[in-house]
Amino acid sequence: MSEWRFWFAKQRGTLLAIAIFLVMFTIYSANHPAGFSANVVQTAANKGVLLAFVAMAQSLVVITSGIDLSVGMIFTLTNCLASAIVLGSPLSTGLGVVAVLAVGALCGAINGLIVIFGRLQPIVATIATGAVYFGLALALRTTPGGSVNETLADALTGRLFDFLPASLVTLVAVVLVVWIPFSRSVTGRAAYAVGSSEPAAYMSGVPIRRAKFMAYTLSGLLAGIGGLFLTFFTYTGDAAYASGNTYTLFSIAAVVLGGVSLFGGSGSAIGAIFGALAFRTIGDLLFVFDFDPLWQPLFQGVVLLLAVCLGAFGLLRVRNRLEWFG
Amino acid sequence: MAGISKRYGGVRALEQADLIVAPGRIHAILGENGAGKSTLIKVMAGVVAPDEGTMKLDGREVVFASPAAANQAGVVCIFQELSLIPDLSVADNIAISSPPTRMGLIDRRRQRRIAEDALARAGAENIHPSALIKDLPLSRRQMVEIAKALARRPRILILDEATSALTAADVAKVFVVLKRLRAEGLALLYISHRMHEIAELADECSVFRNGRKVATYEAGTKSDNEVVEMMIGREYVHAFPPKPAAVPSVGVPVLEASGLSWTDRLRDISLSVRAGEIVGLGGLDGQGQRELLLALFGVLRGRGGEIRVDGAPERISSPTEAKSGKIGMALIPEDRKTEGLMLPMTVRENLTFASLDRISRRGFIDRDVETKLIDDMIALLAIKTNGPDIAVGSLSGGNQQKVVIAKWLMNQPRIILLNDPTRGIDVGTKQEIYQLLRKLADEGAAILFYSTDYDELIGCCDRVLVLYDGAIKKELAGAEITEKALIASALNIESMETPKLKAARA
Numbered sequence: 001m002s003e004w005r006f007w008f009a010k011q012r013g014t015l016l017a018i019a020i021f022l023v024m025f026t027i028y029s030a031n032h033p034a035g036f037s038a039n040v041v042q043t044a045a046n047k048g049v050l051l052a053f054v055a056m057a058q059s060l061v062v063i064t065s066g067i068d069l070s071v072g073m074i075f076t077l078t079n080c081l082a083s084a085i086v087l088g089s090p091l092s093t094g095l096g097v098v099a100v101l102a103v104g105a106l107c108g109a110i111n112g113l114i115v116i117f118g119r120l121q122p123i124v125a126t127i128a129t130g131a132v133y134f135g136l137a138l139a140l141r142t143t144p145g146g147s148v149n150e151t152l153a154d155a156l157t158g159r160l161f162d163f164l165p166a167s168l169v170t171l172v173a174v175v176l177v178v179w180i181p182f183s184r185s186v187t188g189r190a191a192y193a194v195g196s197s198e199p200a201a202y203m204s205g206v207p208i209r210r211a212k213f214m215a216y217t218l219s220g221l222l223a224g225i226g227g228l229f230l231t232f233f234t235y236t237g238d239a240a241y242a243s244g245n246t247y248t249l250f251s252i253a254a255v256v257l258g259g260v261s262l263f264g265g266s267g268s269a270i271g272a273i274f275g276a277l278a279f280r281t282i283g284d285l286l287f288v289f290d291f292d293p294l295w296q297p298l299f300q301g302v303v304l305l306l307a308v309c310l311g312a313f314g315l316l317r318v319r320n321r322l323e324w325f326g
Numbered sequence: 327m328a329g330i331s332k333r334y335g336g337v338r339a340l341e342q343a344d345l346i347v348a349p350g351r352i353h354a355i356l357g358e359n360g361a362g363k364s365t366l367i368k369v370m371a372g373v374v375a376p377d378e379g380t381m382k383l384d385g386r387e388v389v390f391a392s393p394a395a396a397n398q399a400g401v402v403c404i405f406q407e408l409s410l411i412p413d414l415s416v417a418d419n420i421a422i423s424s425p426p427t428r429m430g431l432i433d434r435r436r437q438r439r440i441a442e443d444a445l446a447r448a449g450a451e452n453i454h455p456s457a458l459i460k461d462l463p464l465s466r467r468q469m470v471e472i473a474k475a476l477a478r479r480p481r482i483l484i485l486d487e488a489t490s491a492l493t494a495a496d497v498a499k500v501f502v503v504l505k506r507l508r509a510e511g512l513a514l515l516y517i518s519h520r521m522h523e524i525a526e527l528a529d530e531c532s533v534f535r536n537g538r539k540v541a542t543y544e545a546g547t548k549s550d551n552e553v554v555e556m557m558i559g560r561e562y563v564h565a566f567p568p569k570p571a572a573v574p575s576v577g578v579p580v581l582e583a584s585g586l587s588w589t590d591r592l593r594d595i596s597l598s599v600r601a602g603e604i605v606g607l608g609g610l611d612g613q614g615q616r617e618l619l620l621a622l623f624g625v626l627r628g629r630g631g632e633i634r635v636d637g638a639p640e641r642i643s644s645p646t647e648a649k650s651g652k653i654g655m656a657l658i659p660e661d662r663k664t665e666g667l668m669l670p671m672t673v674r675e676n677l678t679f680a681s682l683d684r685i686s687r688r689g690f691i692d693r694d695v696e697t698k699l700i701d702d703m704i705a706l707l708a709i710k711t712n713g714p715d716i717a718v719g720s721l722s723g724g725n726q727q728k729v730v731i732a733k734w735l736m737n738q739p740r741i742i743l744l745n746d747p748t749r750g751i752d753v754g755t756k757q758e759i760y761q762l763l764r765k766l767a768d769e770g771a772a773i774l775f776y777s778t779d780y781d782e783l784i785g786c787c788d789r790v791l792v793l794y795d796g797a798i799k800k801e802l803a804g805a806e807i808t809e810k811a812l813i814a815s816a817l818n819i820e821s822m823e824t825p826k827l828k829a830a831r832a
Contacts, residue, residue, distance in 0.1 A: 192411070200411050202393065206422055319628050320625060
């Protein structure tokens, strides 16, 4: 019994994000003209996974109490790269996918190295590298264009067994292959330790550098997966500045919505995923209730505020005012 | 260790220090703050590299590049500043430096067993391995810290003020553990300001002063007086200033509280403090003393009962209100590093944080007024600093505490609340603080003084209120304040005897 209490206390943020998403998605599908159908789920999944990947990327860095303002630009850069090299025979397509993911990971690794060895603040370091990555994307795709292996693209954005959205399956697979091992590894433990209290982590002989390096590198990799999926959805590459920045900002919103503390040390990538899905559902809700899409930014803002307030609800119960600042 | 020296900027922290630590012995290190003890330990634990000198382990020369390297070699240190990760669980923390793994992932079941085993070895079975560190009180965290050190199977265990936050019952448990470790052949290095702890534990003692080792002697061959003289390098005169004859109980007390309550931590507390009086708060740590001070200072929400200042009821709901001219309250907090000081900021800035409206005009700080007040304070408390514009974090612990006290004195408080202000600071500074408190009381301040050190309560206080489980268990005044009386009421011994007496009568 008490074991559950401890588990619940630790996962509260993640559970809250899941709850918010479920409530919103239930309202959405209940009011959708087509109801809860495979089609509706597939469309929702395809819209949601892009931000989910980028939010996951963001959450890894935020857990170490850093912030990555270049995720959106890595997302854009890998999109442009994928539109140039994920083509042709199965072999060349496969090599292209590997290369795109490697570039994503490399971008993240560069961020990590600058933060660790340059001792720059993550916020500044990633603004700078983000601009560089966008510059490279622009060099690759001065105007929108390119193409992608459509067989692969259709397979990964379609349905499995006629009801499971393939994009959602990929997302789950990435969670199982990247997040779960990371969170249970010594390095992942160290990432939480660094985010919670870096001096204590150092004094405990925790591998601080390895933890940060892995967090940033995996973050780049996840943003790269996001960029790849963007290419599968659009069949093109587009070095769109606004879109990159929007993804960066939305990823932070999703992470907060997902119960990951911006102070570091608590939360999980799974929470961030549900934060992202919930954030995306806001737009869909407006659609089923026949609102003008122009209202979307305003509503996203309001919902984000409400969700953050919900997360801060605990502060009302705090009876020792000093705990406000802990 | 031989000829170890370390300089920080122009300050010599350690000068040609030697130390031999033998297995199966408890070696106590004594010295004022700033005597070089902390630096010595940091060198041993691989936190700082010495400027010169060598360290040998089993006759072989070693160099520790990091705490991890020292741990690997079997040198484990429990630091004064806790090294626990607040957002991780007890078990995660105990296994943090080398978690058990299976196929590259952390084996949580095995980690759980390691944690349970280590907690049992530290005599802290009552701490749940899944609890988050940030949800535990300070004394529990300290026990986890000890368990964590034991889990690393050290050969040399260094304890730096490891018992300073512990309750008397926990200290007793830790001592049993330490004695067992000694019997197992560990070398133990024990740093504490509590003389009676050292008398009970140590086999040999080394005294440090001004970065040099003054003497090493077998425990029990020197009197407390001699030891203190070695530490402070001057004659040890009356530790406590004389108390005045009982303060006449006429007029309205400056501070009164009646029926104070807060959640289940404070129960129906009534007290009064008159001008010129030093009232002590006693009892085991964690019996509501901290909450009582916070309640008076307006930090706690949903407090029940009434607080009166000069007889008039006051609804104090924030520290800002508490420190205002009308009430004139000051609280010297328990943890100077987080609640008392902004460590990276300068002595000047720290000194004036509580009294910015006194030194500013139309929202701008008047540097001349500020400088004058600061100079006065630095002189009054004899704060040792290279001028007011260096970071307060670079001062020794005792001097940092003086800055905290000076910061509040700057606001000219009439009611001074102190939460264990001498924890972890050196004998010399302690004495200065006792003198200062008496002086402030003589000048008309009303002082409420919580201390975990019984000697302080006996030596400083006119009256002592002993708390037990959030309520005032006993009030002692004048000659009634003895160690025996304090301990008896702290442990609530009378009520433990009652059932027996009842049984006897029946």
